[in-house]
Amino acid sequence: MAVKRGHSNCIDTVKPLRDALDVINGKWKLPIIVSIGVGNDRFSDIRDSIPGITPKVLAKELKDLEEHKLIKRTVVGGYPVQILYTSEAYADSLTPVVYALKEWGLNHRSKIFSAE
Amino acid sequence: MAVKRGHSNCIDTVKPLRDALDVINGKWKLPIIVSIGVGNDRFSDIRDSIPGITPKVLAKELKDLEEHKLIKRTVVGGYPVQILYTSEAYADSLTPVVYALKEWGLNHRSKIFSAE
DNA sequence: AACAATGGTTTCTTAAAGGAAACTAGTATA
DNA sequence: TATACTAGTTTCCTTTAAGAAACCATTGTT
Numbered sequence: 001m002a003v004k005r006g007h008s009n010c011i012d013t014v015k016p017l018r019d020a021l022d023v024i025n026g027k028w029k030l031p032i033i034v035s036i037g038v039g040n041d042r043f044s045d046i047r048d049s050i051p052g053i054t055p056k057v058l059a060k061e062l063k064d065l066e067e068h069k070l071i072k073r074t075v076v077g078g079y080p081v082q083i084l085y086t087s088e089a090y091a092d093s094l095t096p097v098v099y100a101l102k103e104w105g106l107n108h109r110s111k112i113f114s115a116e
Numbered sequence: 117m118a119v120k121r122g123h124s125n126c127i128d129t130v131k132p133l134r135d136a137l138d139v140i141n142g143k144w145k146l147p148i149i150v151s152i153g154v155g156n157d158r159f160s161d162i163r164d165s166i167p168g169i170t171p172k173v174l175a176k177e178l179k180d181l182e183e184h185k186l187i188k189r190t191v192v193g194g195y196p197v198q199i200l201y202t203s204e205a206y207a208d209s210l211t212p213v214v215y216a217l218k219e220w221g222l223n224h225r226s227k228i229f230s231a232e
Numbered sequence: 233a234a235c236a237a238t239g240g241t242t243t244c245t246t247a248a249a250g251g252a253a254a255c256t257a258g259t260a261t262a
Numbered sequence: 263t264a265t266a267c268t269a270g271t272t273t274c275c276t277t278t279a280a281g282a283a284a285c286c287a288t289t290g291t292t
Contacts, residue, residue, distance in 0.1 A: 007161035010154045014147045014166060016221030017214065021146070023224060026279075027137060031130045038126045043239050045123035050130060054281055059240060079290055080238040090227075097220055098133065100212040105132030107209065108139060142249080159269050170251055175270060195260055196268045 020097070023068055028053060028061050030098060033091055036071055041084045070094070136213075139184055144169060144177050146214055149207055152187055157200045186210070 024030055028050070035049045047058050062085060065071045070091045076082040140146055144166070151165045163174050178201060181187045186207045192198040 007165040008151075008155040010147075010151045010156070010165055011167070013150050013154075013214070013218055016218045016225065017146055017150065018143070018221070019225050020217040020221030021143060025141065025143065027134070027141065028280095030133055030137070031126075034129050034133065035124075035126045038129075039124040040126070044237090047239095049123040049126055051127070052281095055240060056242085056282095057280065060279095080236095080288070083239065093220060093223065096216040097213075098129070100216040101136040102129055102132045104209060104213055105134070105136030109132065109135050111206075144250095160267095163269095168251095170253095171270060172252095172272085173250065176249095195258090196266090197258075199269065 024094070024097070026061070028057060029065060030094070030101065032058070032061055032065065033070060033087070033094060034098060036085050037087050037091065041086055043083060043085070046085065140210065140213070142177070144173060145181060146210070146217065148174070148177055148181065149186060149203070149210060150214060152201050153203050153207065157202055159199060159201070162201065 024033075031050050031053075032046060035046050040046045040049050043055075043058070043062075046062075047053060047055060050058075062071065062073070066073050069088055072086050072088055074084045074086065076084055140149075147166050147169075148162060151162050156162045156165050159171075159174070159178075162178075163169060163171060166174075178187065178189070182189050185204055188202050188204055190200040190202065192200055
């Protein structure tokens, strides 16, 4: 009888990975965090800084991010009423994630272009 | 007239971010890469190492990852026929991404538990 | 009165992701 | 002949993501 090999345990990495993905998964969340991080604080500026995003999607993602305490929504009176979105300090903790993904994306794109 | 503020440009970060997300986005891809990376090379071992994944989803994700040259599928004859999944060297380039997400996930979980 | 600007919402539609359960082909062993 | 094993596939269904287009309230300006 063949030796029964159990599967290697990777649960200690997979679990936190899943915890992170549950929060920042999706096409738009990190781009929005970056946009706000570089200083876009109004709805229309964020919208215009991210190619392809629609107001519906942006509104929904902003709510999600606010719930996760990554951004803050502030109402400023006046004309027209302004809403300011700003990064919470907690969002800074995502910097290593953003940086790693950005570097990988740059490398991936150059790899694809040289191969095809 | 109020000064018209243009939105800050974050396209240089958002674009590569999107390139990366297009490849590794989703609930399962990074967990699968990690599982294969630690040595699980058979379908059932990978399946058993990732809680909650179904064979249908695993089969589909493995195909995606193979297309992106992140893993390799090798058929080994014999009884029963074995298929071996192994990491391509390219998958190693995801290590910083995985590490950053894992650390963030660990921190996020402890933050949630201490706050609620 | 009409229009513009901001920060969204509403409706409708399609596509993709995810999941449960059952099933399959080929082969070896009892 | 019946059963087990590996590596999936098949069917059916629900949920979530995404997108296009139009619309809305408030208020100041012309």
